[in-house]
Amino acid sequence: MKSIFKVLTVSAVVLTMTACEDFLTKTPETNLAPENFFSSEKELELWTNHEYSTLLDDATAYAEIKGDDFIGRSLSAIQKGTRTNATTGLWSQTHWGYLRHINQFFENCSNCKNEEVRTKYEGVEHFFRALYYYQMVQYYGDVPYYDTVVGSADEEALFQARDPRGYVMKKVIEDLDLAAKKLPDSWTDGCFRINKYGAMAFKSRVALFEGTFRKYHGVADETYVEADGSTTTLSAEWFLRQAAEAAQSVMSSGKYSLYNTSTDSHWKAYRDFFQLEDLKGNPEAIFAKHYDVTLAIRHGLQFDLKNETYSATRRFVNHYLRSDGTPIQDRSGWATEEYYEQFQRRDPRMAQTLHAPGHFGYLDPAMKGAVETTDFARTLNGYRVIKGVSDGSHENASTSTTDWAYIRYAEVLLNYAEAYAELGELTQAMIDKSIKLIRDRAGMPNLMLPTTPDPLMAEYYPNAQGPMLAAILEVRRERVVELFAEGFHQWDMIRWKEGGPLTAAGNKSADAAPLDPASLTPGYKGIYIPALGEYDTDHDGKKDLLIYSGQMPSGVSSTIPATNRIQVGANSLTLSDGDHGYITRDAAEDYVWKDRDYLYPVPLGQIQAYNGKLTQNPGWE
Numbered sequence: 362m363k364s365i366f367k368v369l370t371v372s373a374v375v376l377t378m379t380a381c382e383d384f385l386t387k388t389p390e391t392n393l394a395p396e397n398f399f400s401s402e403k404e405l406e407l408w409t410n411h412e413y414s415t416l417l418d419d420a421t422a423y424a425e426i427k428g429d430d431f432i433g434r435s436l437s438a439i440q441k442g443t444r445t446n447a448t449t450g451l452w453s454q455t456h457w458g459y460l461r462h463i464n465q466f467f468e469n470c471s472n473c474k475n476e477e478v479r480t481k482y483e484g485v486e487h488f489f490r491a492l493y494y495y496q497m498v499q500y501y502g503d504v505p506y507y508d509t510v511v512g513s514a515d516e517e518a519l520f521q522a523r524d525p526r527g528y529v530m531k532k533v534i535e536d537l538d539l540a541a542k543k544l545p546d547s548w549t550d551g552c553f554r555i556n557k558y559g560a561m562a563f564k565s566r567v568a569l570f571e572g573t574f575r576k577y578h579g580v581a582d583e584t585y586v587e588a589d590g591s592t593t594t595l596s597a598e599w600f601l602r603q604a605a606e607a608a609q610s611v612m613s614s615g616k617y618s619l620y621n622t623s624t625d626s627h628w629k630a631y632r633d634f635f636q637l638e639d640l641k642g643n644p645e646a647i648f649a650k651h652y653d654v655t656l657a658i659r660h661g662l663q664f665d666l667k668n669e670t671y672s673a674t675r676r677f678v679n680h681y682l683r684s685d686g687t688p689i690q691d692r693s694g695w696a697t698e699e700y701y702e703q704f705q706r707r708d709p710r711m712a713q714t715l716h717a718p719g720h721f722g723y724l725d726p727a728m729k730g731a732v733e734t735t736d737f738a739r740t741l742n743g744y745r746v747i748k749g750v751s752d753g754s755h756e757n758a759s760t761s762t763t764d765w766a767y768i769r770y771a772e773v774l775l776n777y778a779e780a781y782a783e784l785g786e787l788t789q790a791m792i793d794k795s796i797k798l799i800r801d802r803a804g805m806p807n808l809m810l811p812t813t814p815d816p817l818m819a820e821y822y823p824n825a826q827g828p829m830l831a832a833i834l835e836v837r838r839e840r841v842v843e844l845f846a847e848g849f850h851q852w853d854m855i856r857w858k859e860g861g862p863l864t865a866a867g868n869k870s871a872d873a874a875p876l877d878p879a880s881l882t883p884g885y886k887g888i889y890i891p892a893l894g895e896y897d898t899d900h901d902g903k904k905d906l907l908i909y910s911g912q913m914p915s916g917v918s919s920t921i922p923a924t925n926r927i928q929v930g931a932n933s934l935t936l937s938d939g940d941h942g943y944i945t946r947d948a949a950e951d952y953v954w955k956d957r958d959y960l961y962p963v964p965l966g967q968i969q970a971y972n973g974k975l976t977q978n979p980g981w982e
Contacts, residue, residue: 412459431744487540491536491567520971531585546558562773572601612795620634638763648766658762663761688817703888741934772849808839811835865946909928910930957979
């Protein structure tokens with residue numbers, strides 16, 4: 362048996378050998394060599410705990426993935442088009458090491474003679490191997506696939522070419538099927554460890570991503586011969602059916618439901634879910650991370666939302682329906698409604714996600730029930746994000762202890778509906794057991810199977826296609842609203858081939874007369890300002906916002922705080938029409954999305970080290 366001390370991963374050989382070599386080639390001192398390890402449940406648990414620790418361990422890493430739906434004080438590399446210096450990324454930094462760790466487990470876990478114990482931990486490692494390869498495909502498309510530990514002398518394996526994305530994703534699906542077969546229904550730690558339903562829920566996510574990516578990017582079908590001589594043709598339809606069936610299996614289990622107990626009569630349960638301190642036993646949490654102040658395990662989501670002034674965009678806000686279930690553009694004057702009017706008679710989730718004026722507003726217990734005014738110290742454009750915000754005690758650095766759901770049941774329902782809509786098979790009965798449940802919790806009317814595409818959604822997603830286009834657009838609307846700031850939307854735009862609006866320049870429509878006038882000019886748009894001057898944004902009888910150009914005017918109302926005296930032209934802020942219009946950020950950014958941007962570039966150092974055997978993604982050469 363190989364000594365673990367002599368095993369090198371692909372990245373260990375490919376990367377320049379530095380101090381990291383010891384980390385990659387040696388077992389930690391607290392571990393034993395393989396022949397003396399992996400023999401008990403405790404040892405298998407300790408080994409697989411490493412995988413849980415490698416998940417993005419801060420809720421902010423998911424919640425702060427910016428796109429066309431919300432922005433922060435600084436733009437991401439995707440928003441700015443600055444991924445050209447391909448020197449880092451999953452390929453170089455993390456994932457090959459993670460995969461080596463998992464493959465070591467499979468190479469040595471037979472040391473444990475208790476088959477029942479060994480099997481459930483094999484399930485854990487199947488899940489995480491699927492997760493890491495899925496993320497690699499998301500980033501890079503084709504990647505070399507390894508399901509064994511590669512030795513330092515095995516140059517043929519070390520320098521093998523990239524495998525087709527279809528082959529890798531087929532392996533991902535196989536791993537998730539094995540995970541679901543081997544994992545237990547539950548653990549004593551509850552949702553904080555992955556179980557069989559979590560594996561199926563994740564499979565619905567993975568297969569939906571690949572199915573829609575292949576559909577909208579025109580990826581060619583791939584056919585593979587199975588061990589029994591049969592063939593499998595990987596197509597968009599094949600993956601979409603895998604997604605639908607996986608979601609259905611979770612739904613049919615009866616193990617999960619939407620959280621629907623509000624602890625504060627002022628808010629619906631949707632908002633409450635993202636403020637819970639312990640998701641163990643929560644019916645909606647399928648797989649989650651627990652944060653605990655007594656264990657010094659905390660995150661900084663609330664701190665970042667406040668200090669990075671994360672803000673939703675008007676494009677996102679326009680996804681919210683009116684409270685009667687009709688689209689916002691059916692309301693007269695909708696495009697130039699000011700802040701207060703926009704929140705009236707809308708989907709209740711809007712006021713549970715964004716700071717709303719008046720009695721719909723965010724109540725901070727520290728203010729003893731007083732309604733906060735619009736605070737531009739906490740927003741860039743007027744749409745302040747409050748999803749995940751509880752109270753002021755969590756607003757300091759790394760003081761948030763609200764749990765974070767990696768997988769929640771609402772996503773499974775949305776995956777189910779979208780897969781069947783893309784297949785052209787969505788029925789009203791399917792809507793009633795998926796979208797309806799989500800809308801019921803929000804206090805919204807059910808979606809009736811649509812046959813006519815909503816023109817605003819069609820404008821926002823021009824590449825959407827299929828015999829059930831109207832349904833596809835409505836399911837997308839529901840997904841955008843329900844899963845806001847949970848790490849999905851950027852990747853959704855990529856798989857739907859709608860990347861243009863992710864960049865500031867791409868927020869300008871090519872249509873000379875778009876339905877949404879906010880898209881006539883570039884930049885990320887916020888609230889509408891009809892003219893320079895003072896405003897009472899929450900209609901409480903007191904001026905609370907000043908928008909001015911040049912020198913600050915004299916005689917400014919004393920009720921307007923200093924942070925709400927906003928100068929047009931400062932800090933990349935403009936108004937879309939000069940002295941009026943939508944508060945706009947980053948209108949001067951001129952990077953236009955390219956086809957190459959749907960994949961990340963392979964790090965240059967890796968390509969050089971492979972001596973020509975590793976190719977670059979198209980457009981990044």
